[in-house]
Amino acid sequence: MPDNASREIAEPLLDWYDANARALPWRAPPGTPAPDPYRVWLSEVMLQQTQVATVIPYFEKFTTRWPDFASLAAVEDGELMSAWAGLGYYARARNLLAAARAVAVEHGGQLPGTEAELRKLPGFGAYTAAAVAAIAFGERAVVVDGNVERVIARLFAVADPLPGAKPRIRELADSVTPDERAGDFAQAMMDLGATICTPRSPKCLLCPLAKRCDARADGRPDAYPVKARKKARPTRYGTMFWVERNGAVLLVRRPARGLLGGMRALPTGPWADSPPGVEGAPFAAGWALHNATVSHGFTHFELVSALASVTIDGQAGAIEGEWWPIAELDSAGLPTVFARAAETMRRMR
DNA sequence: GATCCGTGGCC
DNA sequence: TGGCCAAGGAT
Structure with missing residues (x-):
């Protein structure tokens, strides 16, 4: 020096x-x-x-x-x-x-x-x-x-x-x-x-x-420093699925890589350029598609997600995932976007 | 080199 | 309101 x-x-x-x-x-x-x-x-x-x-x-x-x-x-x-x-x-x-x-x-x-x-x-x-x-x-x-x-x-x-x-x-x-x-x-x-x-x-x-x-x-x-302008973030649309059974909700583990990789989550369908409805639901059911949406800004896109729900009675059958007690969702380790969606559903139902 | 990857706070 | 920013890394 x-x-x-x-x-x-x-x-x-x-x-x-x-x-x-x-x-x-x-x-x-x-x-x-x-x-x-x-x-x-x-x-x-x-x-x-x-x-x-x-x-x-x-x-x-x-x-x-x-x-x-x-x-x-x-x-x-x-x-x-x-x-x-x-x-x-x-x-x-x-x-x-x-x-x-x-x-x-x-x-x-x-x-x-x-x-x-x-x-x-x-x-x-x-x-x-x-x-x-x-x-x-x-x-x-x-x-x-x-x-x-x-x-x-x-x-x-x-x-x-x-x-x-x-x-x-x-x-x-x-x-x-x-x-x-x-x-x-x-x-x-x-x-x-x-x-x-x-x-x-x-x-x-x-x-x-x-x-x-x-x-x-x-x-x-x-x-200073001089910086190049950043591209505008596009909006993408999706649906999160709330499956309720005996006071518990269905949670899944997201794939190990990619967005929110490895995190516990609500089931989701695909992200798309327009609202996809119940396409990509975890199973066929009489889904109720709610008017409320959850918006969340990620690094490179803005997500607007609809919420769909169904309540199951009796056996869960072959549904894959964990049944998490709704009263204990705070301890599920959900990423913020799912924690907010869960809070919205908990208040709405 | 460009893109993907969270969240919260600030003005 | 919305764009910008924060003790970056992986691909």
Whole structure:
């Protein structure tokens, strides 16, 4: 790292961090020994595309139930998915469990300590491998997340739009990453991005790097980073099926991959460009198609789902799935869209 | 490189 | 209201 980059960026940023670091459950205080790699890893996975305030209660729940790699590796798939319910991006939970088991089997129960080895584990991309290597193991790794991209783009007034500018931003991040305290430096950059160098209305008057910031000098810090416009989300339509029998409702397990993969769910028909009615129902019956719908925004489409219901008396026959007591649906581990649909049905019936 | 993959909060 | 955003990864 060039001397001027250290003097103008790393040193004042680390000084700021020493005085202003957020106290977070997975974080050791600045200057103290590195925190538990298990807790660092778990927090980093939960924090992918998810804000700190959302993560904290999940992190507390997970670390209470499963305090280390061995206990997590022993969990059954369904139990882990239920615990993750509501946090979103469920592939993270599937990869988390796969990585825990790989660590138990192939690494003697300890997370490998280098960025290159971490990168091979499920769920460890460029960001997470660098973050865990730097924060938990003290490796000099270049950690680039959305916060770092924004801070760097402003410090150097990077005019090229994302995502094309990612390689350039990583080069610049590399050039300002110190050889010592790379983990604290990464967390300082992310704290700065989350609290000072925010996407809208950055608080430049409080910023320890304002003197050195090219975007600040231009007078338009919020113009960076430049981003390509996103496509509009299409609306898709579907139907969820509520099958009631003896005070219980039929739940199914969704396929292991894809949307809400591996999660417990209400039976659904296909998503379509227009309301499909009771097409794709789990079995032929006298379905009542209700007027109420449930709308839910996913990452790349907006779902508007109708609700259809039927009550079965006597034997369930060959119906596949679990009969879950309606009074205990809160403990079923349903993703938010199904939890809301279930709540709507519970009130309507 | 483009697409898929959740959810909640903000203005 | 609706688009944008958040400690990204897999394919």
